[in-house]
Amino acid sequence: xxxxxxxxxxxxxxxxxxxxxxxxxxxxxxxxxxxxxxxxxxxxxxxxxxxxxxxxxxxxxxxxxxxxxxxxxxxxxxxxxxxxxxxxxxxxxxxxxxxxxxxxxxxxxxxxxxxxxxxxxxxxxxxxxxxxxxxxxxxxxxxxxxxxxxxxxxxxxxxxxxxxxxxxxxxxxxxxxxxxxxxxxxxxxxxxxxxxxxxxxxxxxxxxxxxxxxxxxxxxxxxxxxxxxxxxxxxxxxxxxxxxxxxxxxxxxxxxxxxxxxxxxxxxxxxxxxxxxxxxxxxxxxxxxxxxxxxxxxxxxxxxxxxxxxxxxxx
Amino acid sequence: xxxxxxxxxxxxxxxxxxxxxxxxxxxxxxxxxxxxxxxxxxxxxxxxxxxxxxxxxxxxxxxxxxxxxxxxxxxxxxxxxxxxxxxxxxxxxxxxxxxxxxxxxxxxxxxxxxxxxxxxxxxxxxxxxxxxxxxxxxxxxxxxxxxxxxxxxxxxxxxxxxxxxxxxxxxxxxxxxxxxxxxxxxxxxxxxxxxxxxxxxxxxxxxxxxxxxxxxxxxxxxxxxxxxxxxxxxxxxxxxxxxxxxxxxxxxxxxxxxxxxxxxxxxxxxxxxxxxxxxxxxxxxxxxxxxxxxxxxxxxxxxxxxxxxxx
Ligand SMILES: Nc1ncnc2c1ncn2[C@@H]1O[C@H](COP(=O)(O)OP(=O)(O)OP(=O)(O)O)[C@@H](O)[C@H]1O
Ligand SMILES: [Mg+2]
Numbered sequence: 001x002x003x004x005x006x007x008x009x010x011x012x013x014x015x016x017x018x019x020x021x022x023x024x025x026x027x028x029x030x031x032x033x034x035x036x037x038x039x040x041x042x043x044x045x046x047x048x049x050x051x052x053x054x055x056x057x058x059x060x061x062x063x064x065x066x067x068x069x070x071x072x073x074x075x076x077x078x079x080x081x082x083x084x085x086x087x088x089x090x091x092x093x094x095x096x097x098x099x100x101x102x103x104x105x106x107x108x109x110x111x112x113x114x115x116x117x118x119x120x121x122x123x124x125x126x127x128x129x130x131x132x133x134x135x136x137x138x139x140x141x142x143x144x145x146x147x148x149x150x151x152x153x154x155x156x157x158x159x160x161x162x163x164x165x166x167x168x169x170x171x172x173x174x175x176x177x178x179x180x181x182x183x184x185x186x187x188x189x190x191x192x193x194x195x196x197x198x199x200x201x202x203x204x205x206x207x208x209x210x211x212x213x214x215x216x217x218x219x220x221x222x223x224x225x226x227x228x229x230x231x232x233x234x235x236x237x238x239x240x241x242x243x244x245x246x247x248x249x250x251x252x253x254x255x256x257x258x259x260x261x262x263x264x265x266x267x268x269x270x271x272x273x274x275x276x277x278x279x280x281x282x283x284x285x286x287x288x289x290x291x292x293x294x295x296x297x298x299x300x301x302x303x304x305x306x307x308x309x310x311x312x313x314x315x
Numbered sequence: 316x317x318x319x320x321x322x323x324x325x326x327x328x329x330x331x332x333x334x335x336x337x338x339x340x341x342x343x344x345x346x347x348x349x350x351x352x353x354x355x356x357x358x359x360x361x362x363x364x365x366x367x368x369x370x371x372x373x374x375x376x377x378x379x380x381x382x383x384x385x386x387x388x389x390x391x392x393x394x395x396x397x398x399x400x401x402x403x404x405x406x407x408x409x410x411x412x413x414x415x416x417x418x419x420x421x422x423x424x425x426x427x428x429x430x431x432x433x434x435x436x437x438x439x440x441x442x443x444x445x446x447x448x449x450x451x452x453x454x455x456x457x458x459x460x461x462x463x464x465x466x467x468x469x470x471x472x473x474x475x476x477x478x479x480x481x482x483x484x485x486x487x488x489x490x491x492x493x494x495x496x497x498x499x500x501x502x503x504x505x506x507x508x509x510x511x512x513x514x515x516x517x518x519x520x521x522x523x524x525x526x527x528x529x530x531x532x533x534x535x536x537x538x539x540x541x542x543x544x545x546x547x548x549x550x551x552x553x554x555x556x557x558x559x560x561x562x563x564x565x566x567x568x569x570x571x572x573x574x575x576x577x578x579x580x581x582x583x584x585x586x587x588x589x590x591x592x593x594x595x596x597x598x599x600x601x602x603x604x605x606x607x608x609x610x611x612x613x614x615x616x617x618x619x620x621x622x623x624x625x626x
Contacts, residue, residue, distance in 0.1 A: 218433065308466050
């Protein structure tokens with residue numbers, strides 16, 4: 001197992017290197033000279049001397065590969081450089097935003113799981129009945145309503161009309177009250193797909209021979225479904241839950257923006273608007289790393305759920 | 316005394332193409348301690364018959380008739396009562412052990428489950444008993460292999476594990492569906508020997524299309540064709556002197572007897588032939604065979620055949 005994990009980590013390295021090149025050079029593909037844009041002020045264009053001085057100060061006068069290697073070296077040591085705008089360390093900004101996103105993702109995942117798994121199981125067990133149709137209808141609504149629209153509806157109902165919850169904001173360090181509406185928005189949108197997968201995966205498991213064996217043993221239906229079928233059916237569901245978490249952790253840009261949630265999505269959007277290149281580079285690389293790590297975790301947990309894969313790895 | 320008495324058992328599956336008549340008015344009895352072989356070509360309804368006894372068919376299946384087991388009609392029991400019969404008094408060993416074992420549970424825990432459910436034993440003694448059972452079906456290193464998952468077992472070992480699972484609750488009737496299919500000759504021999512040994516004082520319905528296997532461990536054999544029983548006889552009688560043309564054809568198609576297949580193919584179960592269901596493929600068919608459905612004829616003691624040739 002340990003050998004498997006180290007092998008996986010080794011395989012990740014080239015991917016990360018590639019991502020780092022992309023995220024670093026992306027900035028240079030965008031039109032305009034960063035120095036000129038950054039030094040632009042209401043009084044007009046900056047003087048050529050000021051631009052040169054800024055470039056030297058930021059190391060932008062060096063050849064691009066030197067800049068990249070220097071940046072990479074710093075990044076490896078946890079130093080993402082300084083924001084052009086706030087002049088504060090980029091790593092601090094990323095960490096602060098990530099903490100906010102992490103909180104929201106966690107609660108959204110709980111909402112998503114609590115909604116999707118029971119609904120999916122119910123739809124499968126009662127398949128081709130009115131209950132199944134209702135679940136299907138609910139899921140259809142869930143996937144077809146865009147997040148921004150659902151967010152506005154929730155705000156209208158719970159904040160404007162009923163006045164139970166705040167419209168937006170981070171509140172006191174991201175309290176639950178401020179988290180409820182964005183978490184419902186994010187949680188329900190991924191719940192729709194997860195519930196459908198749970199249903200089809202459980203139906204598939206229920207059609208297998210080992211289910212007949214379980215029934216032939218005289219086991220009550222709740223054990224046949226809850227143990228024999230569900231244990232198999234959850235394998236693909238865990239994969240999709242992991243992917244969902246990946247999308248949440250990388251900042252659900254629109255939802256974070258609507259609810260004024262200072263997460264990583266918010267940070268990326270802001271830094272793009274402000275051409276804050278070091279922040280863009282840093283946060284994109286960070287997002288990629290999170291995605292890759294999460295994928296690894298999903299793969300490892302997958303092997304625990306599925307003995308056939310676990311033993312292939314050991315062999 | 317009859318352990319199991321099946322009368323007029325009929326299983327119908329409504330499908331988009333029409334009604335599939337999987338078994339038609341099957342009458343069959345198994346005596347206490349007897350091994351009855353059920354042979355027939357693929358699709359003749361053997362598995363459906365076995366599953367109908369334990370009411371394991373899908374909900375949309377229409378099952379009619381009487382299945383009397385120790386005096387009670389299983390088809391009219393309530394579901395909870397039926398659950399106490401399943402796995403406790405009657406067990407079924409499914410056709411394909413690779414798909415019949417749950418891939419994400421260890422072999423040991425799948426056997427343990429039966430003990431905990433029907434024998435009311437605690438976890439520790441159940442564990443011990445599982446190892447004993449695995450030893451009994453001759454799995455080497457049983458105390459280690461209990462923790463294995465099914466995919467770590469060979470085909471023969473999976474079949475042995477299925478047998479161990481079947482024996483766990485000490486049932487009175489075992490329905491074994493093709494337990495030797497896909498096994499090589501030596502493993503097949505051993506499995507048959509094992510089955511014969513463990514069913515010494517039990518009844519067994521042994522489903523197979525391998526007549527040689529059935530002959531080895533069954534006292535009587537029933538021949539099934541298109542959902543119908545065509546002949547029932549003591550094993551020696553059936554082998555030495557088959558009465559039904561289908562049985563004769565079946566014997567002649569065996570490698571040991573010349574490998575001569577019966578001409579034609581089995582009928583559609585949706586659109587069964589009129590009269591005798593075998594007549595389109597029968598060399599002895601006469602006009603009456605096409606017109607009338609032959610009744611089951613009683614020939615001497617316990618021998619039955621559904622053919623006008625013997626009327
Ligand atoms: N759920 C079902 N719906 C419709 N038809 C079915 C269903 N289950 C079985 N059948 C049909 O019933 C017939 C008998 O099937 P069965 O599995 O009993 O055959 P078998 O004699 O066991 O064959 P084999 O030797 O291949 O196992 C087949 O034609 C099959 O297609
Ligand atoms: Mg079969």
